[in-house]
Amino acid sequence: MSYFVTGATGFIGRHLVQELVDHREGEIFVLVRQGSLARLETLVRRWGSDRVVPVVGDLSEPGLGVDEAWVDDHRDRIDHFFHLAAIYDMTADDATNETMNVGGTRNALELAEALQVGCFHQVSSVAGAGDYRGRFDETMFDEGQSLPSPYHRTKFESERIVRTDATVPWRVYRPAIVVGDSQTGAMDKIDGPYYFFPLIRLMRDHLPAWLPLVGVDLGDTNVVPVDYVAAAMDHLAHLPGHDGEAFHLVNPEPQPVVDTVNALCAAAGAPQFATPIDRRLTRSGALGLLPRALRPLSVLNEVIRSAPAQLVLDQTIGRLGIPAEVLAHSSFNAVFDSRRTEKALAGSGIGVPDLESYARSLWTYWEENLDTSTGRDPRNREALTGKYVVITGASSGIGHVTALKVAQAGGIPVLVARGKEKLEDTRAAIELRGGTAHVHPCDLSDMEAIDRLCEALVAELPSIDFVVNNAGRSIRRSLRLSQDRFHDFERTMQLNYFGAIRLVMGLIPKMQEQQRGHVVNVSSIGVQTNPPRFSAYVASKAALDSWSNVVASELVGDGITFTGIHMPLVRTPMIAPTRIYDKFPTISPAQAADLVVKAMVERPHEINTMLGNAGAVAHTVAPKLSFRVLNMAYHVFPDSAAAKGEAAGGTRESEQIMLARIFKGIHW
Known part of the structure; x- marks a missing residue:
């Protein structure tokens, strides 16, 4: 035939x-x-x-x-x-x-x-x-x-x-x-x-x-x-x-x-x-x-x-x-x-x-691959054309779409993640659209691997204009179920905090030499709202926020600046194991990537949501009431089947969805 x-x-x-x-x-x-x-x-x-x-x-x-x-x-x-x-x-x-x-x-x-x-x-x-x-x-x-x-x-x-x-x-x-x-x-x-x-x-x-x-x-x-x-x-x-x-x-x-x-x-x-x-x-x-x-x-x-x-x-x-x-x-x-x-x-x-x-x-494919609004915006092109943007976690989710949008605006994404095959797929997608990208596989929980990555980036790239700390690990598990799982806290800190600052510290000398550079940290709305069951995850993101706030004052004179994005709940593979999120209001990876692009173009100190700001104010003005509300949510939203090591099975779904819609974007 x-x-x-x-x-x-x-x-x-x-x-x-x-x-x-x-x-x-x-x-x-x-x-x-x-x-x-x-x-x-x-x-x-x-x-x-x-x-x-x-x-x-x-x-x-x-x-x-x-x-x-x-x-x-x-x-x-x-x-x-x-x-x-x-x-x-x-x-x-x-x-x-x-x-x-x-x-x-x-x-x-x-x-x-x-x-x-x-x-x-x-x-x-x-x-x-x-x-x-x-x-x-x-x-x-x-x-x-x-x-x-x-x-x-x-x-x-x-x-x-x-x-x-x-x-x-x-x-x-x-x-x-x-x-x-x-x-x-x-x-x-x-x-x-x-x-x-x-x-x-x-x-x-x-x-x-x-x-x-x-x-x-x-x-x-x-x-x-x-x-x-x-x-x-x-x-x-x-x-x-x-x-x-x-x-x-x-x-x-x-x-x-x-x-x-x-x-x-x-x-x-x-x-x-x-x-x-x-x-x-x-x-x-x-x-x-x-x-x-x-x-x-x-x-x-x-x-x-x-x-x-x-x-x-x-x-x-x-x-x-x-x-x-x-x-x-x-x-x-x-x-x-x-x-x-x-x-x-x-x-x-x-x-x-x-x-x-x-x-x-x-919709997702169009939003991530065919929507050209990022590349048509003259402000984006002015800020990103010809600029080298190091993006961690670039093989999927927010990092993948950020890379596509950076390339669309004329930037050159430097793709970092553990899996080389998926990074190559991202590079191929960018090159098919006429862009350029570099692939650097790296396990960002391995400090020595990060050091080697930094040496390679400094040696191979003519400049390092932006660093997007996007790679992260999220764990949703109550303290009650974490007593014999201290490694949960070690793993999240290793990747979300130590890995992120090790990378930035390794690239700072290059940015100081250039007298310019901008670091974007993809943090979490949880840092402002403190939702229950996320003690390991939120603590690691809060540590990264605090570190960046301190060193920002030391480096601003060298032309190096920081933006922290307190990202609401995003529909990515990272939240997939928690099945109750399937019915929650979330933003898409493309919407999250738009926030990352905004952070690079406008360079604000923080990007927050209205609900995140409201949560931060509530914790300052009425902390006891805030903790009572969060405790109510703690009882409405049970530990996931994955956290308990059990088969999936949901209860009180209507109450969960109601709270999720009222407090849209919070990780429950």
Whole structure:
């Protein structure tokens, strides 16, 4: 069995090739432009297979520009030809759509026929249904529907070419709106619902999550994750007896646009929208007697798509990064019937997951990898461009995202953690985006290893501009359960305090020589609020705070300054063992990384939350009352199963969640 894939370096193509590598035998030939060979080499390493073979060509050339001798050598040897190379972008212009979608399909089909392939697999789109109203099943194609944009028209036309012109067997796949991987959230571009993510972030950062917002019923959409699309295509392509058929790779149940947005808002921690006028009211009674074109939702959609409205939208929401064309086509008039596809997939275990189950993954990946607001901020670029930033704990969580954001702003992250493999992954992610990073594995609980690290950094780096003490160990265990675990206190002090100051002390001579340097200590809100069960952790962070406050007065004359961030509860792997945190309000690693960037750019002495400041004031003004409140929390929040060495089992959950929401961000 052998394969030929166009668009293998694209979003869906990369996932399809991975499916073929993982589940099929034989060579996988992938079309690649001469200038993209280096990028393909990176992907081949990621696919982990020497069965992926590049074939140099160009989508815009007849026969894809593939060498005739290669075609002669491989004629009648390619079983499956997957054509994915195309434009999947509502904002692309006429010429680009025509060249890539229509011309590219003609050229791909020409090559497939020259190779006499076993089957030509065309990746089309549900956009080919245009403005068709009603149920659109997999046997339907040309129903006289309106095609309102260049994207719709070229998707329809490219599928028509395959249906009418192909002399080899063919199959067509019509994905709905494709979003990131349902497990990892991985995505490589801003498209579809991702255009709305900056607005959701803006709402999250400036409005309380409990605030209800008034929304408008914008109809139904259809969203599927890329891993479902790739797995379904792989399975359907190899089923016998389905040539000449189309498959709808869609969610079987239409998803209201408002529900889709709300799922993403919930994942981000932003307020959600309520629609005061339910669509059932507009489809029944007197309104239900109106022709479909005169119903409120139809009128609203027509208004949004009108030229004056598009001009107004460009000057309003367009400034937030939401193209007017996207809003005009955010919903579908058609309901896509996928019964044939579901029947063909039956028993395979391949199905569309609920958006709510993976919305958090989509949001987290965007926030950490695709949100470019840090790099666009001129203050960040001025402070960080060309600067060397030593980041501990850079293999995951806050440190990993801080490294990505530093690189985005033009800085050079120096990645420090125990695991070299994960650090290399972080460096690879930075380099794929055009940045630079250095990797220095080190066990920061080993004082001699830290000394060697400092020697290497001083010798290899032209400057050390920032040090971010982020690596840390957290232990949640009451004193009652710690009587025979004194090593808990030794371990937290070793990493959180001794390791941090050993690193800074080893780098201070270099910063004194430079007459500049800034140290950012990722501390904890617990230092201000003193939550029960965190005596080992909070004491180690308080020690680091106190040490920094003392030496700051000694070093300020040398141009060396310190910022302590009393970080609230962050959704990182460090808190994962405490299962009650799963339902607590937390900030994301990206939000925490934004605070770290702010500390480097603005260099304040401290960065605190309002609740942290309130806790510090309460302990000063009314210490007895504060300890009574904390004692109540001590009894409401039991020791975790991990702390007690028992299986998980929760009690008094409603009280716990209530207190967690009132005192948002505190480690209970």
